[in-house]
Structures are given as C-alpha cells and as structure tokens.
C-alpha cells in the first residue's frame with residue numbers, strides 16, 4: 001500500500017487476523033499494481049486516506065459490516081452490522097466467479113446500482129462498489145465507502161498498456177468519435193478521465209479518418225497537446241494506442257460537467273459568473289494562441305468546469321479537430337454548429353483561417369451564457385449548412401432583454 005493511503009488504517013478498516021497474517025510484509029507496494037499471489041480480490045478506495053482491503057486465499061468468504069464480528073469492519077453509521085458478504089468460488093482460472101451479497105438496510109451498490117437486501121450478484125473486475133450509499137455524502141464526507149474491486153483470483157497480472165495500468169469505470173460523456181470514462185491509475189490511486197476513440201485510427205472508406213496520414217496528424221496533434229500546460233486547459237497525461245489501433249487519451253479528471261450543462265441547468269449564467277468563465281477562457285486561448293495553436297472547435301460542450309463555486313474553466317478537445325477535415329466535421333455535426341465561425345464552414349481546404357475563429361466562438365459562447373439561447377436567427381429550412389451559417393444574423397434583442405446594461409436597452 002502506498003504511504004498516502006496509510007494514515008487512518010486502524011480507524012477506517014479493521015481487517016481480520018487472517019488478513020494480517022498473510023499480508024506481504026512490504027507495505028510499500030505500488031497501489032494495486034503488484035498483485036500478491038495470495039490475494040483473490042482487492043477493494044481500492046476511491047477516497048484518499050482510506051486503506052485498501054485485500055481478500056486472501058484460502059478464505060473464500062469475507063463478511064463486511066460495522067460489527068467487529070466481521071472480517072472487514074467499516075465503522076460508518078450507514079453501514080449495517082452485517083452489511084455484505086463477498087465469496088470467491090475458489091477457482092484459480094480467469095473465469096472464476098466472485099459473488100457479492102447485500103444484507104444491509106442502506107444498500108450495497110455495484111456501479112451505482114443497488115443490489116437489494118438478500119440479493120447476490122457477480123462482481124466483475126473493475127466494478128465500483130459502494131457500501132451504505134451510492135456516492136459521497138455532502139454532509140458526511142467521511143462516510144464514503146466507495147471502492148474499485150479488482151478480481152485477482154487467477155493471480156495473473158494484466159499486461160502493460162492502458163488496461164494494465166488503469167481500471168476504467170463509469171462514463172463521463174459520449175461524443176461522435178469517442179467516449180470519456182473515469183479511470184483509476186492503479187499505481188497511484190489517482191482518478192483520471194480516459195477519452196477512448198472509437199475509430200479515429202482504424203476507420204476507412206473515403207473519409208479522411210483512418211488513413212495512415214491521419215494517424216500521423218493525430219500523433220503530431222497529441223504531441224502538441226502534451227506540451228500544453230495551463231491551469232485552464234485540461235491536462236493530457238499520456239496516450240495509448242491499443243492493439244486494435246484505438247486511441248486512448250488519459251486526461252485530467254474534471255468532474256463539474258461542461259458549460260452546456262451548466263448553462264441549461266441554471267437557465268443562463270449571471271453576468272458575474274459569465275465574466276469569471278470568459279476571463280479564464282481567454283487566458284487559455286491567449287496561451288495556446290501564443291504557441292501557434294488554434295482550437296477551432298470551441299463550444300460549451302468543450303469547456304469543462306470544476307466542481308468549485310464559481311466553477312473554474314478547463315478547455316478540452318484541443319486540436320483534435322485538426323485531424324478531421326471540415327467536410328467530415330460538417331457531416332458529423334448534429335443540429336446547428338452555432339459556435340463555428342463562418343470562415344471555417346466556407347473554406348474548401350484546410351488553410352485560410354486563424355486564431356480569430358476562436359474569438360468568434362468566445363463571442364457566441366458569452367452570448368449563450370448570458371441569454372441561455374443561441375445568438376443567431378437562421379433559416380431552419382435551409383438544407384445547406386454552409387448557406388445557413390453564412391446568412392444567419394444575430395438576435396441582439398434577446399441579449400438586451402436579459403442583460404442589465406442600461407446602455408443596451410432600447
């Protein structure tokens with residue numbers, strides 16, 4: 001166990017005698033990486049300062065609960081005396097099965113789903129298990145008994161590469177080319193976001209996706225992303241290409257959702273917070289522009305927010321748009337690309353626009369924050385998206401109505 005997880009060992013998790021006897025004496029083990037051959041399963045806490053729980057062979061069933069009669073004791077007030085039971089079928093093969101049984105009043109949750117009192121289910125490798133409540137409580141942060149379960153019964157360590165180094169979890173978002181999932185770095189216990197591309201490197205046909213040159217462009221772009229270091233830009237930690245030639249980016253985990261959700265959830269953003277967000281957005285843009293990088297696809301969905309109040313901005317999806325030509329971009333767009341500058345839509349090759357397109361997007365985004373609406377009046381019946389974007393006009397009335405600036409009122 002790593003030192004950062006060792007502070008509250010005795011209070012938070014009391015393990016049975018058998019656990020203590022068989023636990024390897026080297027407690028400086030990498031978090032979750034070195035799987036001891038006597039361990040058939042491990043619970044890795046999602047909260048810092050909580051100790052991991054290892055389940056040792058040959059004991060097949062571990063009882064979990066508040067009372068000291070259990071093999072694993074969680075002293076939380078939402079934890080039942082006899083909360084749950086976990087059982088390994090004793091097989092040392094890859095297809096061995098581990099069952100989790102819920103005996104509790106407040107619930108045992110697997111990947112957010114409550115099992116129900118008396119109900120057992122197979123516990124897969126990498127599942128998130130929560131005891132007592134599905135997520136952290138805002139009033140009782142110490143009452144967070146959420147873990148990632150690793151099924152290690154076969155004693156096999158996973159290969160290196162993304163799936164060897166990380167456990168992937170719940171989905172954070174889904175786009176046209178990729179989905180983003182929360183993941184746990186086994187070595188450190190740090191949570192990250194993994195953006196998994198479906199076919200960016202392997203797609204084929206007439207589209208520009210999937211060609212070798214496209215792959216090169218993506219790699220070059222990733223190289224740029226890795227050099228970016230700014231508090232308002234989502235940090236790219238590392239990248240992987242899987243055997244199926246799928247691209248995975250490991251990114252800073254930002255848990256406050258995106259700006260689109262934020263605007264919609266509060267039906268628009270106050271001027272004060274709009275100012276706060278816009279300022280940070282401009283800091284990020286000024287930084288990347290100074291490095292000769294243009295985002296080109298800025299929109300509220302690509303602006304991630306931290307959970308703080310007011311939220312801080314982390315711009316995401318830098319540069320990947322470059323790997324996809326404008327034709328493909330237009331084809332894959334849903335609805336109206338309100339934040340896209342007309343010169344991007346009108347251009348026929350990849351040249352001819354610059355950093356100003358990001359400024360255009362900032363304007364449209366500010367408008368959306370203040371009004372909870374798109375800035376443009378456009379012909380919804382116009383089938384050609386190029387004509388539609390280049391002929392639309394700005395609906396200033398709605399901005400005048402919503403903002404408090406007396407100068408803007410007519």
Ligand code: PIT
Pocket residue numbers: 172173180192193195225234235236249251252253254255304315316317318319320
């Ligand atoms: C998160 C949460 C989330 C999405 C992302 C990160 C994505 C970040 C990102 C994606 C990119 C890129 C830079 C950052 O180039 O829902 O923590 O393609």
